[in-house]
Amino acid sequence: MRLNHVPATHALVEKLSCLFDLAPEESAALHALPSRLVRLAGDEEIHRAGDCPTSCFVVLDGLVCSSKWIEDGKRQIMSFYVAGDLPDIRTLHLGVIDCDVTAVGPCQLAVIEHGDLQALCDAHPRIASALWRCTLVVGSVYREWIVNIGHRSALVRLAHLMCELMTRLEAVGHARDRICNLPLTQIHLSQATGLSAVHVNRSLQELRKRGLITFGGGRLTIPDWDGLTRLAYFRPDYLYLPQARRRAA
Amino acid sequence: MRLNHVPATHALVEKLSCLFDLAPEESAALHALPSRLVRLAGDEEIHRAGDCPTSCFVVLDGLVCSSKWIEDGKRQIMSFYVAGDLPDIRTLHLGVIDCDVTAVGPCQLAVIEHGDLQALCDAHPRIASALWRCTLVVGSVYREWIVNIGHRSALVRLAHLMCELMTRLEAVGHARDRICNLPLTQIHLSQATGLSAVHVNRSLQELRKRGLITFGGGRLTIPDWDGLTRLAYFRPDYLYLPQARRRAA
DNA sequence: CGGGCTTTTGATGGTCTTCAAATCCCGTGG
DNA sequence: CCACGGGATTTGAAGACCATCAAAAGCCCG
Incomplete structure (x- = not known):
């Protein structure tokens, strides 16, 4: 739970610099973003369906999945997230989360408060756009899974x-x-x-x-x-x- | 193909005012958004996988779907869109579209150029956020479809x-x-x-x-x-x- | 009236599920 | 060090659900 400005910064800069050329002030803002490092063992729950998280996280290492429990006691995993992914960034705008988010194996996460992330987006629209884009790519993966499972x-x-x-x-x-x-x-x-x-x-x-x-x-x-x-x-x-x-x- | 500032405006104001209280200048910006009305018969293709659209559209009336053709000549429909939905808003950030978008029955659409929509988002961050939120809800529907089809x-x-x-x-x-x-x-x-x-x-x-x-x-x-x-x-x-x-x- | 698409019905078989149990693997504790 | 226990993997057998093939019937529209 200690404060640590390094991890989230690094992973996000890594991720976003793939999408567009970061301006100096954008880089600086990312470096100033407060985050805390969290380590999890395998099968630890991060969010439960119905929660209203007040923070988001970046996967630094390990594998995370989102899933729903079905009526007959079975479970459907809807997606996996690897290093650099932001599995719950949608909670920034949706509030309630509609599925569980779980560490599959041992994981390392960088947690960022909604407020800090929102401030970052407000101040730097291009970063907001890039994060939006990330959520769109996740949507594209969902579509492919529908194809995969359906046919x-x-x-x-x-x-x-x-x-x-x-x-x-x-x-x-x-x-x-x-x-x-x-x-x-x-x-x-x-x-x-x-x-x-x-x-x-x-x-x-x-x-x-x-x-x-x-x-x-x-x-x-x-x-x-x-x-x-x-x-x-x-x-x-x-x-x-x-x-x-x-x-x- | 005639210019018509009414349709898209009305549908978008309708949609966005459900999500947050529009400020006067935001309303004004929406009313100033140029769009053109398009009518389609059933089964008309709007985008084909691989296209790089330069505009988005709002469904005003009718039913639209996105789908992919599978390797063995079958088709998977990934989602339906009803009035008020923005089926291809992701092309604003992703460029290439990875699936077909098709009118299911007779449709009425309001087409907005990417440039105009981008300008709107740049000038009004809260509108951009609301549109982002719309794409997140679509993602949530994808997840439920994965559950539905999978289990x-x-x-x-x-x-x-x-x-x-x-x-x-x-x-x-x-x-x-x-x-x-x-x-x-x-x-x-x-x-x-x-x-x-x-x-x-x-x-x-x-x-x-x-x-x-x-x-x-x-x-x-x-x-x-x-x-x-x-x-x-x-x-x-x-x-x-x-x-x-x-x-x- | 005719043609094409959609809906319906029948019959057969394959893919996958379910149930059950054995084996394996690995970490834990005696 | 070995016995133990729990989860994961593997194997077998039976049957459900759904796909496929084929063809008839219904429907809309030109």
Whole structure:
């Protein structure tokens, strides 16, 4: 809970400078943004549906997800968030949050008070625009998930999710050579894809048998990237990844 | 294609005044916003995936949807838009659009150039915030669709969609007494729910047999609202409908 | 009246779910 | 060091739900 101006600043500058050239005063404002560092163990709840948070956070490290509990005791995961993402920035404008937000594995977050973030947006419209844009990209990912869950078979659905996560982790430098840490259980995967855990298990075996992935122990490897993307019909356009700076990092 | 300052203005003032009290200068700015009226027949394409639109539009009347064509020639509808909605406002910040936007039935739209909308946002941050909020609500609807498609049975899935559309149409005064015009075919419903058209047909019959809905000929009636919402586990929270002003209209 | 789209019906089969139990894995405590 | 326990993974078998294929019937509009 100690005050620490470094973490959020760094992650946000990193993120926003991919979207547009930060002016000196914008950089300065970001550096002045107060934030506090929070560490969480796996499966810790950050927000519960119905909460009215008064702060937002940036994921510095680890994996976060948003989910809803369904009427029959099942859970649907709606999205994952990786380093640099702002999972709950919408609470700045919506107030009540309509889903749970949970740390999947051990996480490091930088928490920013709504007031500070709002002041930043008021003073720097281009930063506000960039944050707006971030929420629009998240919306685009939702759309792709609707496609994935609505129309694709279990095998393809899982393959697509693997492609997405690997691509997003690579984009922020958390994956290299198609290898990344991914603290997901097969149960998480079943909740994210709308499949039963048993069927996820069998589909994963099939993907492994085809030599497309290695997955287990919190680690994902994709030895045959072309094969997996072809199977998954994966086109990364919907992620709206900034091309610049990616390789430089 | 004629210039007409009335339509977009009126719809936007209507929409935004639900979210916050418009200051006189904000009202004035909205009234000064140039827009042109466009009428479309059913099934007319507004944007195609990959386009880079230079304008946005407000739905004045009718139904619009966004959709993607899947690899095997099928189509997934990701969302519907009713009067007052801004289906493509994200193009203001994202540039390329990643899905098709199509008129479902006959529509009336008010088109606004990106430049004019951007100028409005620059000059009036509270309007920009309100528009941002609108895109966040759309995101919330996406999340609920992921839940719906991912975890609910065909019958419940359709029931939920009916509840959502009726609620949204009522909120903008386009439904009364649980009756509304809804120019959807069963094929549209199948594309929106990820079900086969045949199964949609059978599920609709079941809903009718239970006395929950009447649907056909472009018209939806829900004689047993409580029964339908109970079946669908429908909780309208995720729509973030403004309570005020609704009844007054 | 005819053509095209939508809706409806029937029959079959595949994908995925559910239930149940065994195995594995890993951290904990005796 | 090993026994224990709980969660995760794996396997098997049965059946539900939904997709697919095919074709008939209904409907609207030219």
